[in-house]
Amino acid sequence: MRYLFAGIFFGFVLIKSEVVSWFRIQEMFRFDSIHMYGVLGSAIAIGALSVWIINRFELKDADGNEMKVKSKDNSLNKRYVLGGLIFGLGWALTGACPGPLYVLSGSGLLIMLVPLVSAIVGAWVYGYLRPKLPH
Amino acid sequence: MITELLTEPWPWYIAGPLIGLMLPLLLYIGNRSFGVSSSFRHVCSATLPSKIEYFNYNWRASSWNLWLVAGMIIGGFLGGFVFDNPEPIQLATETRQDLAALGISDFDGMIPNDLFNLTNLLSVKGLIVMILGGFLVGFGARYAGGCTSGHAITGMATFQKASLISTVGFFIGGLIVTYLLLPFILSL
Numbered sequence: 001m002r003y004l005f006a007g008i009f010f011g012f013v014l015i016k017s018e019v020v021s022w023f024r025i026q027e028m029f030r031f032d033s034i035h036m037y038g039v040l041g042s043a044i045a046i047g048a049l050s051v052w053i054i055n056r057f058e059l060k061d062a063d064g065n066e067m068k069v070k071s072k073d074n075s076l077n078k079r080y081v082l083g084g085l086i087f088g089l090g091w092a093l094t095g096a097c098p099g100p101l102y103v104l105s106g107s108g109l110l111i112m113l114v115p116l117v118s119a120i121v122g123a124w125v126y127g128y129l130r131p132k133l134p135h
Numbered sequence: 136m137i138t139e140l141l142t143e144p145w146p147w148y149i150a151g152p153l154i155g156l157m158l159p160l161l162l163y164i165g166n167r168s169f170g171v172s173s174s175f176r177h178v179c180s181a182t183l184p185s186k187i188e189y190f191n192y193n194w195r196a197s198s199w200n201l202w203l204v205a206g207m208i209i210g211g212f213l214g215g216f217v218f219d220n221p222e223p224i225q226l227a228t229e230t231r232q233d234l235a236a237l238g239i240s241d242f243d244g245m246i247p248n249d250l251f252n253l254t255n256l257l258s259v260k261g262l263i264v265m266i267l268g269g270f271l272v273g274f275g276a277r278y279a280g281g282c283t284s285g286h287a288i289t290g291m292a293t294f295q296k297a298s299l300i301s302t303v304g305f306f307i308g309g310l311i312v313t314y315l316l317l318p319f320i321l322s323l
Binding site for chain 2: 001002003004005006007008009010011012013014015016017018019020021022023024025026027028029030032033034035036038039040041042043044045046047048049050051053054061062063065066067068069070071072073074076077079080081082083084085086087088089090091092093094095096097098099101102103104105106107108109111112114115116117118119120121122123124125126127128130131133
């Protein structure tokens with residue numbers, strides 16, 4: 001339930017910052033405005049600072065456990081190059097990454113359910129082809 | 136006053152830090168690592184796992200992620216419907232001109248309505264932008280093991296090589312579409 005509230009907060013910020021907008025994504029890839037870079041850059045900075053403080057002071061979560069960000073598998077390369085490229089192509093076409101697909105659908109733009117369902121199909125096809133793909 | 140605050144768009148230096156705070160928030164409330172695209176995997180696992188190894192796991196153990204995206208849908212409803220900003224986006228003039236030259240004429244709202252509509256689902260242009268675009272987002276995000284939230288924000292904030300490679304990939308892919316493919320696709 002607490003995650004539901006975290007999601008409401010996140011979804012609200014995503015739409016108020018207009019990063020869910022196809023137009024803003026185009027503006028970013030055309031380097032015409034600082035807006036998207038400002039959002040991403042300051043999010044990364046605050047995220048990094050938070051994690052640094054958590055580690056520095058060994059802060060515990062609500063249940064008293066040590067807080068730790070799950071590590072990606074940094075020993076692989078191909079999946080990040082290829083997956084990253086493929087994701088980037090899709091991001092610029094739909095003008096939306098996964099979060100915005102949910103947020104836009106919720107905002108009443110029901111047409112965005114089409115790319116959302118399509119993205120879920122894409123994830124399924126990845127799972128199906130996974131044993132054959134280079135990672 | 137409050138209504139204005141909730142209706143008007145927020146500048147990047149307010150919104151960005153708030154998004155960054157998702158990291159410590161999710162860590163604090165349940166030691167979870169921030170990311171959205173794994174929800175696609177959970178949905179597949181819950182609905183159509185078939186015999187695929189990638190989908191055969193206990194998705195219920197990750198139901199927090201589905202609660203998160205359910206919240207995001209509600210957040211979108213609140214921010215984009217209840218407290219909708221009636222004004223068009225203050226887009227950079229250059230972008231607007233470039234897009235107008237490509238045939239985009241409707242700059243109201245969050246998405247170009249002349250591109251994203253039901254009728255266009257029957258056109259090649261619409262199929263590429265909506266169906267293929269969405270497909271590549273889901274396929275690519277799972278292939279790379281993360282999307283903008285998991286890699287570009289969480290992974291970059293924790294200085295992971297995998298996320299740096301992925302994020303560079305996101306941008307190269309995006310630039311290829313923007314500069315090489317979009318002019319052709321929109322002319323279809």
